[in-house]
Amino acid sequence: MGYAFGRDDVAYLDSAAGAVALSEVDTLALTPASHLNDLQRVRRDYGERAAALIETVRLRRKAIAKLPDSAGWLFTDDAMQQATPALVARHRAARLGGRAVHDVTCSIGAELAELSTMCPAVLGSDLDDVRLAMAAHNLAARKVLLAKADALIPTSRDTVIIADPARRADGRRTHDPAKLQPPLPDLLTAYAGRDIAVKSAPGLDFAALDWQGEIEVVSLDGAVKEACLWSPGLAESGVTRRATVLDSHGGATTFTDAMPDDIPERAPGDFLIDPDGAIVRAGLVRHYAAKHGLWQLDPRIAYLTGDTVPDGVRGFRIIDRLDLREKTLRQELARRDCGRLEILVRGVDVDPDAFRKKLKLRGTQPFTLVLTRIGRDGVAFLCETP
Incomplete structure (x- = not known):
């Protein structure tokens, strides 16, 4: 929940004295390891203002990634x-x-x-x-x-x-x-x-x-x-x-949905492409595919496929298509000396982390495994890791 700021806190933090205090507190590490020592020091110097000062500095540091021009701002945790x-x-x-x-x-x-x-x-x-x-x-x-x-x-x-x-x-x-x-x-x-x-x-x-x-x-x-x-x-x-x-x-x-969405129905191409989440959430997968000359693995699945990858987009070159069976995949990954495996899942009920453990990987080579379905059948695409 964070510290509950009051109007009195804001008035102090907005003052010249508050600005000086915030500048001094900002020199502290404020890490979990230093928390107790930092808190004792700020309490010694600023008494009841300590919590507001520490919380403000902490939130300012956290906000920079989201709001890069917010130096010197005041926040509550929820608002930030x-x-x-x-x-x-x-x-x-x-x-x-x-x-x-x-x-x-x-x-x-x-x-x-x-x-x-x-x-x-x-x-x-x-x-x-x-x-x-x-x-x-x-x-x-x-x-x-x-x-x-x-x-x-x-x-x-x-x-x-x-x-x-x-x-x-x-x-x-x-x-x-x-x-x-x-x-x-x-x-x-x-x-x-x-x-x-x-x-x-x-x-x-x-x-x-x-x-x-x-x-x-x-x-x-x-x-x-x-x-x-x-x-x-x-x-x-x-x-x-x-x-x-x-x-x-x-x-x-x-x-947008005003763009063309006519795409062909074909067997999987050389690559698999996972469209940006905004495109998927907006229901514009077909429109994206039409613009880039791609097509769908299945009309109800957001994975796309094609023989080329759009510029600036991460694509996975398909090495093999396999049945979605644990034993089959374990044997094939062992044969290919797989040691590091990224697993992507869409349209099938599989926990990637739990499934990875079952595959008992002991090799040295990196691969990507895409688990999905075409029609009613689960399918696994073994791909090169980009």
């Missing part, structure tokens, strides 16, 4: 964890460039920081006094208006609404739109007829919403980060599903 990675927020801000925007669940201001660079008017609101105070500190150098307001009560006009409902209910992550905070159906009702973009978990039950706009799934460096619901007024004409693949070097590739 839920904050959208800067590159993902920047991508959304670019789609909204030129519009006035209102983030009705602004938290500590991570989304507002990116919006402020591309939008002419930026408003943020939240019900949490502590997070609003932190946002004021974090955005002090930016032209952003902050206010305390309930996300379910409209308080702005002529703005695009942005919302990021909390994704936990009863202490657990939820995929039920009605259990988000604020509940997603209530949020959409409150802003009916308005342009709105709602961030959500990619595993949300979108079918329960009967969403009429666009659903965009975004990944960063191969990891799926979020889905975003774009209302019809913000969606591209003819597009209801989009996958956006980002990388830390500034690369961005987009696939």
Whole structure:
């Protein structure tokens, strides 16, 4: 859960004395091994402020990977964890460039920081006094208006609404739109007829919403980060599903359901390709395959195959196709002197780690084993490790 910051903590951390104290605490290791000694030292020097100082330095260090421009920011643990990675927020801000925007669940201001660079008017609101105070500190150098307001009560006009409902209910992550905070159906009702973009978990039950706009799934460096619901007024004409693949070097590739999806039915080619998770979650595997001259192993399985691999994509050259039988695979891997084995699974109920132990590998050569199914039959593809 992390330390429970209060308004008094934020006021202190935002002061000149707090800045000096944070700078001194930042010289400490703050590792598990040094924790007791570090805590004693900070308590000796700063008394009751010790916990807030240590937690702030810890969160700043942790946030850098996700929010590289957040040096000097204030966080709560929950707010930092839920904050959208800067590159993902920047991508959304670019789609909204030129519009006035209102983030009705602004938290500590991570989304507002990116919006402020591309939008002419930026408003943020939240019900949490502590997070609003932190946002004021974090955005002090930016032209952003902050206010305390309930996300379910409209308080702005002529703005695009942005919302990021909390994704936990009863202490657990939820995929039920009605259990988000604020509940997603209530949020959409409150802003009916308005342009709105709602961030959500990619595993949300979108079918329960009967969403009429666009659903965009975004990944960063191969990891799926979020889905975003774009209302019809913000969606591209003819597009209801989009996958956006980002990388830390500034690369961005987009696939939509308006693209062609005609692909051939063929036997497996020379390579297997596992599409980016955003493409799979957005249901655009066929569209991706059509663009790159690939085809599917099975219409219900996301693995693709072809005789070439798209640039910048990891592909697995097929060495052999085998029955998905433990004895058969153990014998074949032993014959090939396999010692290190990456196991990829899709469409079959196999635990890779448990299965690897059963294969009793004792060799020296690396391989990749792809376990899947074609039709009703389980199949194993032995591949070169890229």
